[in-house]
Amino acid sequence: MTTTPRWRALTQHHLFWPVAVLVVLLLINVPFTPDFFSIKMTDGHLYGSLVSIVLFGSPLILVAVGMTLVIATGGIDLSVGAVVAITGALTCSYISDRSDQDALSGVFLAMGIGLVAAVVCGLWNGFLVARMGIQPIIATLIIMVAGRGVAQLITDGQIITINSEPYKLIGGGYWLTLPFSIFVVAAVVAVTVALTRRTALGLLVESVGGNAEASRLVGIRSRRIKIMVYVFCALCAGIAGLMISSNTSAADGNNAGLWIELDAILAVVIGGTSLLGGRFSIGGTVVGALVIQTLTTTIYTIGVPTQTNLVFKAAVVIVVCLLQSPKFRAKVFGARFGSGPGANGSGTSAATPADTTPTTAAAPKMEVS
Amino acid sequence: MLNRRNFLTAAVGVAAATGLAACAKEDDSPAGSTSGGSKALVLGFSQVGSESGWRSANTDSVKSAAKEAGYTLKFSDAQQKQENQISAIRSYITQGVDVIAFSPVVVTGWDAVLKEAKAKKIPVVLTDRSVETSDESLFVTLVGSDFTDEGRRAAKILEKVLEKAGHKGAVKIAQLEGTTGAAPAIERAKGFKEVMEADHADDWKIVVSQTGDFTRAGGKQVMAAFLQSNPDINVLFAHNDDMGIGAIQAIEAAGKKPGKDILIVTIDGVKDGFVAMSEGKINAIVECNPLLGPQLMEVVQKVKDGETVERWIKTKEGDFMQDQAKAALPTRKY
Numbered sequence: 001m002t003t004t005p006r007w008r009a010l011t012q013h014h015l016f017w018p019v020a021v022l023v024v025l026l027l028i029n030v031p032f033t034p035d036f037f038s039i040k041m042t043d044g045h046l047y048g049s050l051v052s053i054v055l056f057g058s059p060l061i062l063v064a065v066g067m068t069l070v071i072a073t074g075g076i077d078l079s080v081g082a083v084v085a086i087t088g089a090l091t092c093s094y095i096s097d098r099s100d101q102d103a104l105s106g107v108f109l110a111m112g113i114g115l116v117a118a119v120v121c122g123l124w125n126g127f128l129v130a131r132m133g134i135q136p137i138i139a140t141l142i143i144m145v146a147g148r149g150v151a152q153l154i155t156d157g158q159i160i161t162i163n164s165e166p167y168k169l170i171g172g173g174y175w176l177t178l179p180f181s182i183f184v185v186a187a188v189v190a191v192t193v194a195l196t197r198r199t200a201l202g203l204l205v206e207s208v209g210g211n212a213e214a215s216r217l218v219g220i221r222s223r224r225i226k227i228m229v230y231v232f233c234a235l236c237a238g239i240a241g242l243m244i245s246s247n248t249s250a251a252d253g254n255n256a257g258l259w260i261e262l263d264a265i266l267a268v269v270i271g272g273t274s275l276l277g278g279r280f281s282i283g284g285t286v287v288g289a290l291v292i293q294t295l296t297t298t299i300y301t302i303g304v305p306t307q308t309n310l311v312f313k314a315a316v317v318i319v320v321c322l323l324q325s326p327k328f329r330a331k332v333f334g335a336r337f338g339s340g341p342g343a344n345g346s347g348t349s350a351a352t353p354a355d356t357t358p359t360t361a362a363a364p365k366m367e368v369s
Numbered sequence: 370m371l372n373r374r375n376f377l378t379a380a381v382g383v384a385a386a387t388g389l390a391a392c393a394k395e396d397d398s399p400a401g402s403t404s405g406g407s408k409a410l411v412l413g414f415s416q417v418g419s420e421s422g423w424r425s426a427n428t429d430s431v432k433s434a435a436k437e438a439g440y441t442l443k444f445s446d447a448q449q450k451q452e453n454q455i456s457a458i459r460s461y462i463t464q465g466v467d468v469i470a471f472s473p474v475v476v477t478g479w480d481a482v483l484k485e486a487k488a489k490k491i492p493v494v495l496t497d498r499s500v501e502t503s504d505e506s507l508f509v510t511l512v513g514s515d516f517t518d519e520g521r522r523a524a525k526i527l528e529k530v531l532e533k534a535g536h537k538g539a540v541k542i543a544q545l546e547g548t549t550g551a552a553p554a555i556e557r558a559k560g561f562k563e564v565m566e567a568d569h570a571d572d573w574k575i576v577v578s579q580t581g582d583f584t585r586a587g588g589k590q591v592m593a594a595f596l597q598s599n600p601d602i603n604v605l606f607a608h609n610d611d612m613g614i615g616a617i618q619a620i621e622a623a624g625k626k627p628g629k630d631i632l633i634v635t636i637d638g639v640k641d642g643f644v645a646m647s648e649g650k651i652n653a654i655v656e657c658n659p660l661l662g663p664q665l666m667e668v669v670q671k672v673k674d675g676e677t678v679e680r681w682i683k684t685k686e687g688d689f690m691q692d693q694a695k696a697a698l699p700t701r702k703y
Contacts, residue, residue, distance in 0.1 A: 033598040042624035049597045056590050157419040159585070159611065161641050172618070248585040248615055250641075255584040299579075300594035306549050306580040 014272045017323045018287040021270075025294045025316075032302045045174035049297065055247075057293030058171070058181035059084070059240035063260055064267035064289045065192055065282060066236030069229040071268050073209040074277025075129060075136035077230060080237035080264060082147025083121045084257025087114040087241030089154040092162050092251035101164035110167070111242055118238025119231055121147065126227030144261065151253035160251045171246030181243050188236065193282050202280075205229060209277030267292050270320050291320065411441045412669055413461030415471035417497075418449040423639065426703030427472075427497065427659035434662025440669070451475055455482045462489050468669045470494040476501050483507035492672045496665055498552070509672050512665050512682045514657050516553045519636050519686075520560020523606060526653040526688050527634050528568075531604075533690075534632055534652070540569070540604055543595045544578035545588050545616060547608040553657075554580070557608050557636060576602060581612040588615030596623045607635045610642030610654065617650050628652055628691075638689065640701040646694040654694075656686040659703060 010016055029036045029049065039048035063080050070077045091114035098106045121143050128139035173180045196202030207215045208222040215222045240260070245251045269275065270291055271284025295316055304312045322328045412435060419425050428444075435442035443466060447454035451474045461469050462485055469491055473479065479500045486493050487507060495511040502508070531540065544561075547554030558578075565573050577595050581587035588607060595602060596619060605620075607613035613635035617627040627633055627650040635642060638656035645651045661684050671678050689697055 036597070042622075047623060049594075052593045052597065056593070152419070157425050159641070161644075172622075244586060248589055248618065250585055250614075252584060252586070252611075255582070256586070296590070297594050300577075300591050301598035303577060303598075306546055306578070309549070309580070 014281060015284055015287060018270055018272065018284055018291060018320075021320050021323065022287055022291045022294060025291060025298055029294075029298055029301055041177070044177065045179075046177050049301075051179060053290065053293050053297055054182055055172075055179040056297075057290055058179070058185045059243045059257075060260065060263055060267060060293060061185050061286055061289040062188055062236045062240040062243070063233075063257075064264040064271075064285045065189060066233030067261075067264040068268050068271070068273055068280050068282060068285045069192075069196070069205055070136075070233045071209075071265070071273055071275060072205050072277055072280035073226055073229050074212070075226065075229070076265065076275075077125060077140045077233045078137065078261050079121060079125060079140040079143035079147060080233065080240075081257040081260045082144050082151065083118050083234050083237040084241035084244060084260060085151035085251075085253050086121065086147050086154070087118045087238040088245030088251040088256045089151040089160070089253045090114045090117050091167075091242060092160045092245050093154055095162045095164050095167060096160050101162060102166060104166055107164060107166045111170075114242060115235065115238045118234045118241065122231035122234025123227065125234065126230035129230060130223040130226040148253065151251075151256070153253075155251055155253040157253070162249055162251075164249070167246050168249055169246070171243030172249070173246075181247075184239065184243070188239065189282060189286060196280075196282065206278050206280065209279070263292050264289075266317065270317075270324070272324060409439055409441045410468070410669070410673055411443065411464075411466040412666075413443045413445075413458070413464070413466040413469045415445050415447055415454050415457040415461075415469075417447055417454075417472045417474050419446065423637065423657075423659045423703065427661065429702070430660040430662035431470075431496075431665060432662070434666045437663075438666040438670070440666065447474055449474055451478060455479075458482050458486065462486055462491060465489070466491065467673055468492050468494060470496055470665060470669065472497045473500050480504065480507065494665065494668055494672060496661060497659075510668060510678045510680055510682055512661055512668055512684065514684045514686065515681075516556035516657075517560040517563075518683075519553075519655050519657055520557040520562070521564050522560075522655045522688055523557070523634050523636055524561045524564035524568075526655060526690070527604065527606070527632075529690065530632050530634060530652045534629075536603070536632070538572075540573040541599070541602050542573060542575045542604045542606055543592070543599065543602045544575050545581040545591060545605065545607040545612040546578060547580065547583045547612075549580050551583075554583075554608055561606060575606075581607070581615065583609050583611060585611045585615035588612030589619045590615075592616035592619035593622065596620065596625075603631055605631055605633045607633070610635045610637040610639045610645075610651075613651055614641055614645055617645060638701070639703055640698075643689075643694055643698045643701050646689070646691055647698050649691060652691055654689045656689065658684045658686045 026036070033049060036049050039046050039051060041047070063084070067077060067080065091110045094110035094113055095101055095107060100106065125140050125143065128134045128142070129136050169175070169180050170184065171181055175183060196205065204220055204225055207220060208225045212222045241257060244256050267288035268285050269288070271281055271286070271288035273280040273284060295313060299309055299312060414431055416428050417424065419428065432442060432444065443461060443464070445457040447457060454471060454474055458469060458471060459482060469486055470493070473495065477500070480502055483493060483502065484507065493508040495508050495513070497513040499511050499513070500508070544558065546558060565575070576599050579591050579595070581591045588611065592605070592615065605613070605616055607616060613633055617633070620627040620631055625631060633651045634653045634655070635651055636655045636657055638654050638658070642651060642654055646654055664682065664684065668678055668682055
């Protein structure tokens, strides 16, 4: 056994397994797409599989980052998919009514209206959870079900197609040869990491998730924190909604963001955040979302028959979740990969509040991949 | 605690009331004119819901055709729930309408309510989709599209497209399928394959095929991946226009010209599809016509008069090539 301390430290890092899975998934693509890792210039922007993965994965990363904070408080937000649909529907229907769809002021106003609607949805969720004491899964189910109806009402059951060059930028356009959505995601992730890890906010969120009542007794306004995370989550979903509708230049009330809540929860779990609340890892979530998007791309490229898509996806997710469990690793691979002195063996290798440095270090990593 | 309970009770109450209101959502549009003093034919129609642009065009067509024919239409929207549809049909039976027509939400579970209609001697006409039943006499006929034939027509029109483009050599096809398990997706793929295997076994090949869930976002994402793994694709067959429109954006992002580098054939014929075709980005569209109102009214009259009709009356549909796109565009209502 030549277990160097460095290797040991690496495998026990909370991001090791998600990143390992991501790398393996990327490598699986190589035999099917020979120039999978090559990136070339096309029409003045970078083009390649990796660029597509980040471009199409951007909305999911945003939704998952918002979801991470909600889950860290011990809650869950099922309404994000509906919020995506509502934001896209409102924004696109406003833009489509303009005579000049390319006017910047109109586009900004439209995006503002959409995001305000998203924030209202978040306030409603937060109000039900924090003030009314309703179980988060029930409280957010209301908008999950009703919100899609609202979105269809706004679009009149039709797909609204718009033709606005400035609006196209946010989800489908390119800036400095890179998809513009990468910059939006990087900004949101950087702000989130800064707010939660450079200020006490992250600690407060975790303490509310750990024990809301105890946090209240020591003087943390746990209700306010809860409302805040639901609003933040809805805002992230709203930005994702702008991206999704901008990417296809159309608002589809029926299908936009359908089931994205489940993919987002999955991304959070793959990233090592405990569903019980109390601890979270933004970096892990970003990697988790990239794993899911890579998995989707892999299914398309390696030619899995459509009927078995979901089975394939399920198999990979099960493997990832098992690898995430220190107990499972200890049983299968022996103590080398299992719960060492540092890990706690509680089922998930989640980040601890002390993990500030690795988490912030993970943010720029996303831009590279 | 009391507050919370009151709130919940209120919420449940509101939900229940909305549900009831939804069930009762039914509008009577009286006949435009009951000419000659004879009593107007009463048609009870239960629609699936309003899930897509195609569906709302379908609803409008039925409503306006009934008005034109001078029938009294009792219309109800099932909001994609079978129980709503069954209760709507029951209420038509109680009201004693002349003919019942409906677009079934799902395939099975209709025997009981259809038997009630039969006992009251009210003929039933299906529109758009069919049902599975043990007793064939429970409904008179189906007015709707033949999805398998749409697939065949797509393959036939692709022959014309290839000829017109002067294409030579292997035809490498990417297929964007509809929602996995949905009848249109299964049957369109089947029809296309049938023609391909019979006439073009050696030169055509479907190199990649994947579901795009009938959505633009799905079509775009899947096509982006296809273009990476199979850069030599030269034909795209999409099961609906929306996926085709999404794929066009992916093709453009890859620096290729849709309609030239990659020839595109889609099914449906919605307005946005025709817009894309008039811009030269789609090469041909096989129509799947939702405007079956006039045909339905014809059948309803025949059934009422006791004439025998065919078991399956296929919707009148056309195939469109690029040169017809500009002329046809203003006539597209949906």
